[in-house]
Amino acid sequence: MTDIRNSTAIAIGGFDGMHIGHQQLFRALDEKSTIVVIETGYANLTPKRERESFSHYPLLYLELNEIRHLNGEEFIAFLKDKFPKLQKIVVGYDFHFGKDRKYSFNNLKELFDNEVVVVNEVTLHGDSVHSHKIRAKLQIGDIVGANAFLGHNYTIKGTLVSGQGIGKKELVATINLEAKEYLMPKEGVYVTLTRIDDEEHFHPSVSFVGHRITTDGSFALESHILDGEVICKERATISFVSFIRENRKFDSLDELKKAIHKDIATASKELKFLQL
Template identity: 30%
Template sequence: MKIIQNFTDYHEKTPLALSIGMFDGVHLGHQSIIRKLNAISEKKNLESAVLTFWPHPRTIFNPNDDLKLLNTLDEKTYLLQKNGIRHLFLKEFDEAFRNLNGEEFVRQILVKKLNVKHLIVGYDHTFGKNKSGDFSLLRKMSDECGFKVEQVEAVDFHEKHISSTQIRNALAVGNVKEANEMLGYIYSVSGKVIDGKKIGRTIGYPTANISSDPLKLLPKKGAYIVEVFVKNRKYKGMLSIGTNPTVNGNSLSTEVYILDFNEDIYGEEISVNFRDFLHEEIKFENIEKLIERLDEDKKLTDNFIF
């Protein structure tokens, strides 16, 4: 997949089949758009392309909004490539760009700069300053500007449209199973193993402290059953997101106990797949009660069918 940033070095005139959006999560709704895009590009001998924005426009409009994303940029790039996209345009949502109205965006960007011949948009897609562009405008301009446009219907889950917001909401309450169903794959978090307080090793449960991307959304505080990937090997694990209230912790950490594992992995990059929610974060009366619960969680994790 070819990655083009800000159009600066893009001077090709390759005719494109394009879709536009944040594609945060590259969930089942996005995948439906991509399948349509790939089918059109193959049928019409066009290159498939996605135009997305980095950083997220909400961080520009609402700089105080502590927005967390389903995908890091690397994750989103990987998922789009995996789904068959040939060109990825990463556009910074700068002042000049955000001031383009819908019609200017179509003429200057889609037609003149990118040579779009077929455009696929989602059911609720809007664009341009003050959301002045929509499917109705695209349909009106398509004949004059020499491109075709199609709108893809929403994909539903439990009678609701799948969206990045719905998935964030599911993760915010610890419902990783529902989030995974809407994503069409298993939600994961990656990061380097860093030094922690090393309390776990004193009670028989040494954990790997994961330093993840600060923009990456972590599920709700609590304990989870996870798959852990270390040095291309897969293990079962029990992961905790929280502040370790039993030992009077006060900073948020993501720690994973890896079953049947005893290696020094400080500095290693690891990733975890969230498979099930075990329980809320608990402040136990004492360390003994904590160990009892860890023993119980370990049994549940060991017996979990991956």
């Protein structure tokens, strides 16, 4: 296990999503580096320790309440205590710290006696990349746009729960998940890739997010595997590729089943195209 006290460089930020803007900060790090994550309580793109899937650097998590009261000098002393060999601090252009967020990167440069690297705003097609914009895209079903900002597919990890019990019998078999700590994208049907338990590979799939308004009205996060029936024991990971259609009420289970098979055909075609 890496001893972060030997780190000579750190990147500091909230890093929810570990998106392409964050990755630009990480490129400025050295071989012996640590990513310092400030936990604000708002992370729902990569909640808890999910950020670790998107970087080879070790991550140190700090609760905002642990440092928000510090003045500039105290903040630097805090960092030096955590990282005795610290020579470089990497932050974004909009980084603020200390009590009432009154200190910026300019203060960091004044207070820290080694190198401070400030990474400029990262844009994509003329639009600045921020976590709140990714959340907004997900909430309108713009998965392609959200994934472009993320630099990877939006991914939700969930634990297995019981479904309605009618899927396999009257519709199609699905894996039903619970993942309350994640931001759910807009209600609807999606082209997805799903990984089961500890498998290394993803299965082509079609997934539904939303309330089952045709049946009992309950909320569901469920995935149907396209390449054959699989057995999920504990958990699954859904990687969102694109939006197929909005959630809507059908007049009968037969009508719903027809729509589902159309969704399956759409997802199969798109995923086959992506694999070419």
